[in-house]
Amino acid sequence: MKTKNQVSEIDNMALTAILSTQILNDLFINRSIPELSDNELVELDKTILDY
């Protein structure tokens, strides 16, 4: 891109693909999203216990 001073569609796709994969790795593999705390958990409107 620096050499040609223009960006092709493939260059755009490559940038987006690489960036999105790195973000994916960060979020899901490195677990950068905080763990859920107990007070964040959904309150259940319906609980069926069938024992």
Add this chain to the structure above:
Amino acid sequence: MCGIAGFHNFHLDRQERIAILRRMLTRIKHRGPDQSGVYVSDSIGMGSVRLSIVDLSSGTMPISNSDDSLWIVFNGEIFNHIELREELLSKGHFFKTHSDTEVIVHLYEEFGPDFIHKLNGQFSIAIWDKNKEELFLARDRVGIRPLYYTEREETFIFASEIKSLLEFPGVKPKLSPKAISEYFTFWTSITPNTVFEDIFEVPPGTYMILNKHSKKTTTYWELPLYKPNEYKYLHVDEAAKDFEAIFSDAVRLRLRADVQVAAYLSGGLDSSVTTSFIKELSPENLRTFSIGFTEKDFDESSYQNIASEYFKTQHSSVMCGPNDIADNFKNVIWHSEAPLLRTAPTPMGLLAKSVRDQNIKVVITGEGADELLGGYNIFKETKIRRFWAKDPKSKFRPLLLKKLYPYLPQMSNANNNVLKMFFGYRLNETSSPVYSHLLRWNNTSRINNYLTKEYREAIDGYDPIIAIEEKMGNKLNGMDSLTKAQYIELEYIYVRILCHHREDGMANSIEVVLLLDHRVIEFCMSLHPDKN
């Protein structure tokens, strides 16, 4: 919308089961902020978060049949639920709610797994049969609604989103180099793969039945394929008339909801046609939404305004600029759970948020027409390449490609050598079932060059294009070239990309309804290419 999650055949104490379900459901609560519920026994734990669209007051899941032997959690909409309910009532079934969810569990009771053929909808379903101790999982015909699963030791874990699976103890994600190379070739992975090792999707058009001893997957629907001598309709007028009837009915069914239904209106042909059908069926005030761009090269606001004025809709538009895309891109990846090769889902996410902020829960989109009716340039490009391949030395045949892409600046000055270099890739391999997509995939796959040495070694010679050719086998032998291209686009590419991109709706708690009615799909595939 809704989200579902669950696990089968586990060793967890009773308190743990509910705690884990709550964690799994919390990760997908954006899909269903209205209600949540769980069903737990010694063999199954499953739950849902609900976005109420049909039967707002009493449709909280899980829902059972009359004797509580079958329990269901479900994500999606069954558009013909009214007709199916009437059929079941005539057979003596009794309903507790007015929801489409309850119709499904009674259908299963009456017809067994074959009930799935009766559904017109977009759905992922989990039904627990208490008497047989079997779990039934199903996904709609084209895979509009997601359903993922993984197995850990003997436990089977399923959910609407991968992030929910990761809340089950011991499930540790790992990126799959082979799947990444698929994404960097096709923009998506080959079903049932996801980008994560050992995490899969329930393939579209299939259902699974699991018990303690076995797991069986059955295909209940495939994209129909017609050989040239099998096409229906000799005359385009006759085809158009029948298409109008089927499409109108598809729209009619999709307008059914106990909440207001809006439409996306981009100003293009597909969304304009969809809006015109909606207005004909439901002339009262229609809310429409679209996205505009601060960069003029991408902005189509003028066309959107023309369409909105013509159809007399109450129109809202959201403007999006480069900073908006940058600020929201990470959140989009969190929801798409896959690599993306375009940033388009980001403005769509902003649009979905705007829809939700205006208290709309359901929006209809006209996407899919280009794939079904051969509207994309790739279909025309294939035709030109095949024509050129019959006389590869022709000076004139490749010039037709310039006519196809007049808007590309590099095309206006391109000579035959340039055209041959770019468009002549594997020109003569017209017998390949994936001929139509070879050029695109080859170009895209250059992104794999950016993978680290470690990842390229892990891919170890795996060629996604060969993998997809092997998966197809002889299925496309004898088919017209447009049919082949449409098949690849619809079966392997389009809906999977759409699902990743449509997480914009799910992230913002709106139900995005697609007009991929299976009757419309089947009709379009039966048309001679000239009629498209």
